[in-house]
Amino acid sequence: MTKTADKLPKGVLHPLTGERKFSLARYQPSGDTGYFVQHYWIVRWDLRGQEPYPQTLIAYPNVNMIVEPDNTRIYGVARKTSAHLLLEQGWVVGVKFKPGGFYPFLQKPVSTITGGSLGFEELFGVRSGPFEDEVLQQPDDERMVKRVETFLDERLPERDPNVELVSGMVKAIQDDRTVVKVEDAVRLTGMNKRTMQRLFDRYVGVSPKSVIQRWRLHDAAERIDRGEVRDWLDLSVELGYYDHSHFIRDFRSIVGLSPEEYRQKR
Template sequence: MDKIAEKFPKGVLHALIGEKKFSLSRLQPSAEIGYFVQHYWIVRWDLRGQAPYSQVVIAHPNVNLVFEKGASGIFGVAKTTSSHLLKEQGWVFGIKFKPGGFYPFLQAPVSTLTGGVIGLEEVFGIDTNQLEAEILSQPDDAAMLRLAEQLLTAHMPEQDPNTALVADIVQMIQQDRTILRVEDVVHLTGMNKRTMQRMFDRYVGVSPKSVIQRYRLHEAAERMDQGTAGDWLDLSIALGYYDHSHFIRDFRSIVGVSPEEYRQYK
């Protein structure tokens, strides 16, 4: 069982506060399952004797299959942010599919899941509560991972070449900070814009424009958390915005507060 470096991913808001409240582990899938799955993740917390803590995330463009006591399910990409209330003691085990990686299991546009959650019964024909109890009762991370891999292996679809194509495009958007508009992706890939939009609707669940926006706001939040954002004009220019008012509107529409309110949060 290989562990990925346990660094909080971008998109976890106020990460310096969050890392004092919970721990995050990420585990590699097997080679075959790795065609569809980005990684497994486990969040643990112990806030006994402390106030509950709400962790907010700017969602990545990934479907997650989550096992948590009384709240398990298959979660589509959140439209804005997603939040999770941590209280007392607990843990969550999750399967993070690659962008496009859940479509071969679902065999329906992933956009039908966007902003929502469904039970395992609807995709895998398995009782959600029963599998939740089995996975969360395992003695260690490796045992939980084995059960998850058994589930996916038993329902393994054929590899869809569009899954790898979409995952590569999303990774390019994430890593190439010069990509600021959908037209930039069209230029780099040579794909027709409308074809790309249809593919993202079917395989990812959100538009290419939304994916670009999410990753740029991930960058903004990280810089603010680390105290390296500078003024809003400089930050907006660095993120590819034409003016800082556009950046501020985007940030507020997704995060729910202005950049200044976010930066002042302690």
């Protein structure tokens, strides 16, 4: 089981505070599971004697399964930010599916769970309690991840070639910073706009426009957290917005704060 960097990813809001409150470890999938899963992750925290901490992030366009005591569920892509309240001491294990990678398990449009969640038993037909105990009581991270992967390995659906197609498109949009609107994604991928929108609805759960917006806001939040932003107009232009009022509106609609309010909280 290969462990990757522990650095908090883009999208985690106020990461300098978060690094003092919790740790994140990520592990790469192995074998056939890697066709569907982007990585596994484990968050640990010890806040005994401290105030609870709401870990908040601008969600990536990925479905996640989170294994935690008495509440193992599969979470669709959040419409705005997503948050997990960290109390006392504990840990959770997550499966981050590739964009499109959860559709073969669900076998219906992933948009049907966007902004919501799906019960573990509802999807897999087994009670979550024994699975949670078996995973969370393992003596180390690697064995917890291995137990989750073994469970998935035993229930892998048939490969769907659209998983690779959609995952590749999402990564291309992420990597190419000139993609600032859907028409740019159409140019980059060569796919018909309507076809792309239908694919994203079925396999990703959110529209191409939403995916592009999330990457831009990830960049914005990261720059604000680093203290690199001096002028909102300059930042909005760099991110591909026609005017900074549109950028501020997008930021507030997702984060719940204006960029300036977010900077002040930093």
